[in-house]
Amino acid sequence: RKEVEQDPGPFNVPEGATVAFNCTYSNSASQSFFWYRQDCRKEPKLLMSVYSSGNEDGRFTAQLNRASQYISLLIRDSKLSDSATYLCVVNLYSSASKIIFGSGTRLSIRP
Amino acid sequence: EAGVVQSPRYKIIEKKQPVAFWCNPISGHNTLYWYLQNLGQGPELLIRYENEEAVDDSQLPKDRFSAERLKGVDSTLKIQPAELGDSAVYLCASSLVSGLTEAFFGQGTRLTVV
Numbered sequence: 602r603k604e605v606e607q608d609p610g611p612f613n614v615p616e617g618a619t620v621a622f623n624c625t626y627s628n629s630a631s632q633s634f635f636w637y638r639q640d641c642r643k644e645p646k647l648l649m650s651v652y653s654s655g656n657e658d659g660r661f662t663a664q665l666n667r668a669s670q671y672i673s674l675l676i677r678d679s680k681l682s683d684s685a686t687y688l689c690v691v692n693l694y695s696s697a698s699k700i701i702f703g704s705g706t707r708l709s710i711r712p
Numbered sequence: 713e714a715g716v717v718q719s720p721r722y723k724i725i726e727k728k729q730p731v732a733f734w735c736n737p738i739s740g741h742n743t744l745y746w747y748l749q750n751l752g753q754g755p756e757l758l759i760r761y762e763n764e765e766a767v768d769d770s771q772l773p774k775d776r777f778s779a780e781r782l783k784g785v786d787s788t789l790k791i792q793p794a795e796l797g798d799s800a801v802y803l804c805a806s807s808l809v810s811g812l813t814e815a816f817f818g819q820g821t822r823l824t825v826v
Contacts, residue, residue: 644817699757700745700757
């Protein structure tokens with residue numbers, strides 16, 4: 602089993618729709634969680650950190666469920682510009698932190 | 713403020729040849745990462761530096777890959793000899809505090825081994 606797993610998609614949704622991605626992680630000791638966005642042939646960029654209490658940034662909402670070991674990303678009122686690959690990132694911080702990326706979920710927004 | 717700078721952007725080499733990639737992290741960032749990314753996959757960590765010390769190189773294929781970070785700033789990643797399967801994008805990233813703060817990525821070096 603991979604340490605971080607994501608549904609690869611692609612998700613193809615119409616503009617204005619709400620779409621949600623999940624990501625599961627295998628190590629219960631994982632401490633920090635992030636969502637990164639990667640456009641085609643570009644480098645990954647931080648979209649948002651994921652906090653235990655959940656957090657929202659405009660149309661984006663991130664949730665963490667430690668008991669079930671998954672994080673989620675919800676995008677409301679999706680825009681054409683949201684088309685990208687969304688990478689789930691988990692950091693296991695013990696004596697030496699280890700940052701693990703999921704394989705990414707591809708999202709395509711159609712007009 | 714300048715971001716993470718990598719060079720070259722693209723490199724095409726024949727198999728069995730050596731190749732080197734260079735990375736200049738964001739000023740003040742002590743943590744530097746080298747990742748490998750294959751098409752359709754997420755980045756995979758090759759090595760992580762805290763200042764000049766390689767603190768996690770467990771995923772680095774040491775028979776052919778080597779890295780250094782002299783003076784805890786710039787870093788180079790070398791492959792010798794390159795194999796066809798090494799074709800990928802090599803990403804460098806840096807962060808203030810390892811794993812707890814945002815990692816900023818360079819644009820990557822796209823390596824093609826023919």
